[in-house]
Amino acid sequence: MTLEVKVREKQLVARYASSLIRDGEVVGLGSGTTAAMFVRELAKRIKNEGLKVIAVPSSIPIKLLALSLNMQVASLDEYPVVDVDIDGADEVDRRLNLLKGGSYGVFTNEKILASSSKKFFIIVDHSKLVKRLHTKFPIPVEVLREARELVFRKISKLGGEAKLRTYRINGEEIPLITERGNFIVEAWFRSIDGGFKKLDRELKEIPGVVETGLFLDMADAVYIGVGEKVEVVNRGEEVPEQLIEWSK
Incomplete structure (x- = not known):
């Protein structure tokens, strides 16, 4: 899987996830490269459609990004219940369990935010799919x-x-x-x-x-970039075996 394909799939799922956000919602912003793409896509909707959302970021870099894009930013102290949280993952198994916490490791913040949200959605490119967690990452x-x-x-x-x-x-x-x-x-x-x-x-x-960084039985849905389309796997469903095989 080339870097170009990976970036394209990330952008695809980021754009798809931004389309799910409704006017007036409090939105959790996860961290990482795919989550950052989602923030940029959501900012476009806010600017172009006049969408009104309140963003609750999971890390300082994402907060700074949201502020730079003129998004209304708040904290869990101000909004202890979040409507929907959008985040990425380092690994996703077939039952939607996650391993998170690569790079600078803000998974504690991310888990608190996810647990404070009515819905927790994960966006990934298909290379993040694994048969078993802890396959590629500690x-x-x-x-x-x-x-x-x-x-x-x-x-x-x-x-x-x-x-x-x-x-x-x-x-x-x-x-x-x-x-x-x-x-x-x-x-x-x-x-x-x-x-x-x-x-x-x-x-x-x-x-x-x-x-x-283990997020077990937490995700309500995973949106997977696969080529030019988005595969949706909801809680209670399993990631198709062929997608996991293709991700190797």
Whole structure:
């Protein structure tokens, strides 16, 4: 799958998702490249159609983008119930479970926003489809700084390997700090006994763990860019096997 095709599919689902937004709604804005495309498409509708929406962003970069596009921005303190939240994902399995938290890791914010929304819709290009979560990406875990070593040990006892998410600046590896001032620990598991719900619960039981990037049984629908069309999979349905095979 070429980068050009991937970008085109992202733009397609972003435009499709923007068409679902109705006048007067409070809209959650997820984070990441596909979510940013949705923000731009929604801003076009606001400008061209006079659509009135209130945007609740999940991160500082998305908030700044929305403000730069003259969108009305608010917080969950002001609007604790959101009508619809549109977000992307790093992996989507056939039952619409998600793995999120790539790049700068605002998945805690995203999960709070999604859980505060009446509807939670995911937009992805078809390369994000997987038979099983944790196929391509580690499970990100947001961790209080002083709990880092404890979390490393506990993840090891659960059968995983953990490392701190870092970025390079001036040749030096620097720990990534989240908007909440925490670290991101990346966990890899060769096998997961008992399934992802059990693992998610065990990770959250570790003192100092804030949240994980596993979004299980949360999505109401996933909109998938496939070539020149959008495939819609609703809660209770499964992603067609051929789409998952094609995504490899």
